[in-house]
Amino acid sequence: MRLLFDVRFAQHQSRRGIGRYIFGLIDALRVDGRLKISLLEDRGATALDRSTIFVDELSAIDEDYFDFFCLPSYFPDNWANHEGRLGFLLPHQALRISRSVVGIGHDLIPDIFPDIYFSTRPDLHDLFRLGETIASQISSHTFCNSVTTATDFAKYAGCAPTALTVIYGGVDIAKWSAAHCYPPTENVVYVGGDEYRKNLDGAIAGFAAFKKIRPESRAKLIIIGNIHEPSRSRLDKLIEDLLLPPTDVSMTGFVDEHDLVRLVKSARMTVFPSLYEGLGLPILESLAAGVPCAASNVSSTAELVPPEHQFDPRDPRSIAKALDLLLHDENERSRSIAAGQELLSKVNWTRAASTMIETLLRIRVTDRQLKRSKSRRVAVFSCTPPDRSGIATNSAKVFGDADLFDLFTDVASPQDLSLRERETQKIAGRQVSLWPICAFDDLDEAERYDRAVYVLGNSHHNLPVLQALMNHKGNRAAKTVYLHDGRLENIWFWYCGRSLETMRTLFSMFYPLAQLKSCGTHNEFPDVGMRGIRPLILGAGIRHIVVNSERAKKAIEYDIACEFDVRVDIAHHTIDRIEANAIPPFSRRRDELIIGTFGIPDNIKGTDRVIAAVREINRSRPARLAIVGWRANEYACNCISPEDRNIVEIVDSPNDAELHRWMKAVDVAVQLRMIQYGESSGVLAQLVGVGKKPIASTNLIDPALADHTIAVDREIPPEQLAEEILNARHVIGTYDGLEKFSSASLGNWFASHFSTN
Structure with a gap:
């Protein structure tokens, strides 16, 4: 079984966070031996080993050579720097040579704290929405680093629970358990940074509350991690306001691996007051080092630490109580260390790799089933709710099934995409797969679609769909136009910038000039047999049209006058049973x-x-x-x-x-x-x-x-x-x-x- 593991961004972060997790997992997969792994890198990067394949070499590899293409994350840090965001994350050649896509799920932090993350970076919402849709619609399986992460991927990304497997992760046991003679200290070590969710303010406030309980304590708080301005100034003021002596709190900044191991192993205990973690590798490292650990009672940290050593991260008194317990109660310290060793017997790289491989073996099915996850879908372009258009409502009902369709619509902002998704799901009554129109080119290049359907009517709401159709002349997916009107002269008028002269010029390419000379306004075009169908056929290369009635079919055939090889099918207008409020919205006079x-x-x-x-x-x-x-x-x-x-x-x-x-x-x-x-x-x-x-x-x-x-x-x-x-x-x-x-x-x-x- 062959797996192509994308490490293009992880290589540059191999010593911390997600990068360290990815390479720990790859090493364990290779030790297991049941997978043949190749690493995908960008040209110009250093080849990690002989298995490295560069992106520009993918075209020379046979189709479906790999069983799986594995994404190291659905939200890589450097994704936003690439204009072709989707094409960067999912190179279409990598999809061509792989039978299926899988990915690693680390966390969905911005979804947990939208006011903190999305408000400061408006582009982040769009990126996350795209990544979550890849997880739920393109990836056949996601391997999550905790139960918390799996739950969040089901809740926020819409992934099916059966397509999620928790593998946790591990640490380098040899490095963290090595018997180095580091002099013991009374230090309480915090490993993290100044990111909001890490709750460094809570760690400092909790430590200050502990010092009030134990003023005689010689414990010091050691903060390991990058602290940026203006956070540094704010934290200095917080320490001063809490009446903590400056010598009681030390900020080391970023430290190398040797110093990190030394500071943790020599500590009396570690503390992790995070408001949210996907996993919490520093907790596993502390436990591997034999150092007692206290952590918050929320998210994945609650999965790693016994309940008696957890605390409310928003309550300094709760944090102080946990600090006091593990600094001074030897029985609880021993219990923490023992619980850590038991945890590490279950949460380690060997078990993570084995679980992942066994899952891959289980989901490796026939080529046809695997192909379904990366292609063979229908892309639909339409206006969507809350547009005041019957077509928008109809498309939400007909195409609002994420298992069958990807629905592309015009969006003005990430907030607009969220609004449209909510309103469309409300009408559809189920999970929808809603994408901005601008994402289609990358997905189409990845051969995701057999067919693209463009839903058109004659009102201005449909202008973005018509523009997309005219811009998609060279795309892979075959095109179908689904018409709700037998005439399109008004939407062409909007397409031409509401200029009659521009419209006259456009139509002269498709209709006899004698007809054009008789037209005074765009509303008169239908009266002389020009309904705007010919520009679709010749201008966009349309060979298939679907309409709602026999009358519409006749109108289209009249417009094209049997001059073109176009198939016209009838799919009758939807008629749904509607449960309406039975209370009249009016009062009536007698017998009215x-x-x-x-x-x-x-x-x-x-x-x-x-x-x-x-x-x-x-x-x-x-x-x-x-x-x-x-x-x-x-x-x-x-x-x-x-x-x-x-x-x-x-x-x-x-x-x-x-x-x-x-x-x-x-x-x-x-x-x-x-x-x-x-x-x-x-x-x-x-x-x-x-x-x-x-x-x-x-x-x-x-x-x-x-x-x-x-x-x-x-x-x-x-x-x-x-x-x-x-x-x-x-x-x-x-x-x-x-x-x-x-x-x-x-x-x-x-x-x-x-x-x-």
Whole structure:
């Protein structure tokens, strides 16, 4: 079994922290002998041994030569310095020659203290989100250095518990247990630094509290580790404020290995007041040296130290009590040393290596299964919640399954990515794999995808997706456009910087000039047979289009005029059962009939005709029309006459819950469309989903909804429409027979369709 271990950043930190952990693990794996290990390094670095492979040599190695490519960390310190962040962490050639990816999980500190770490480094959130997604979506297994770390990877990174194995780690027992004659001292040694989570302030405050209990004690606090300014000045002032004599606290700064061993082995005890640790190698080193150790009762430190030698890291009195116990109680000192030896018999490099190898042997399965972890997925580009777009909501439902899809969206900042992830998961009702669009090139280069699906509509929300499509001409993944509209002239207008002249120039490349000369504004383009499909086919190299209806397919075929080799498939619009709030959001007068029309109001959508019908109904009985949708106030101001204001209620920009509540509460819903260009009606599907049988114009009704709607002619006179509304007020809708059009079914259709095409 062959393993390619990436050591490109670990080599430069081999004496401390993660670097020391990685090389300790590699040495133990080699001693075990069941793995053949090669080390990956950047050209220019020193070859560590004859097994070293440089990145620029990977292209000469056969595909799948290695069983596993092992990442030393999902968040290397120097990752942020590389523009191609994902390409640096996951070289696509390394993935090509390896059957599967595994990684080492050390900690998720910024997730534990987001206000401390993400607020000071806005880029860190983006990096962590990317690393966590690699852990949960690309890596087939993660080896964690503690139970705490495994729990955090499941909680924050979304890793499946079955894909996590705790191996702990170890120390160089020979070095730390060697019988050197170091003169014993009364020192309390702290090994760490001034990072927030290390809680050095707590160590000093706890030591000061101990000195108040034992003023006669000759113990000194020795602080080993780098202390930066302004931390040094702040700590000096803290020592002064706590009335500690300066001679009682010593800050050594960074020390070499020899001095570190000497200071620890000669100490009376060590103390580790960390607020969070992934493992805590210095604790294992102290125990290996036979030096009693007190540590905080949180995170992994609580896994390494007996409960009686733990303390609350935020309580100086609790720390002082632990110091007093292990400095002066010989029985507790002996117990600490004995517990340490028992721990080290279980937590050591030999056992870590053996556990890792046995796990790798267990998860080494067929090539096809392994390939699934690094490729054979579907990338989906779409606007996402909280965008006020039906497409955003639909994509969250259809493509919000992290097991099947990676969903790429436009993000303005790391905070925006977090917001979109939360809102998308809320709608999807499950874990989603959400990525910024800018990350796609690296993932595609790593051959992660067979197919990329670009979800497009005609509104400006879809502009980033169209831009991505036009920029991805040379990518590996085959492209499919999933259209919610049969016309795209408005989104092309936005793509052209809202310049009609620029749009005219672009369209002249794909449509006859004679047609262009007749166009006055971009809204007139559809009337002369230019719906914006040809630029997708020729400009982006699209050969496959998916639409929501037979009518949309005909509209597209009309636009391309059978001149291009393009396959058009139909995947009907999603129709989900919707549980809406049953309490009406309005009060009604006696015998008042409440009619609703939903979506963006426009006379092209027959809003004026519905108002006229409600006006007609009011001749015989009280009736009111609720216009519920985005830009409803704008329509009311511009299009509703003063005499009609008393029969119309405006609900502008409702959220999904409000929209569905209104849909369920109205007596009759009416949706008309005067002109149809193949657009799908998400509103009609939602009305059926809440249990309505809406009135709709025949050109708007998908065949799947024929039995669940009341069809009327799009030019129906207001008097006849009023009669249809009165007849429909007691009609009850049903969802029966529509389960096959659910979001889950459509998501499965996309996944299965593209796994075989």
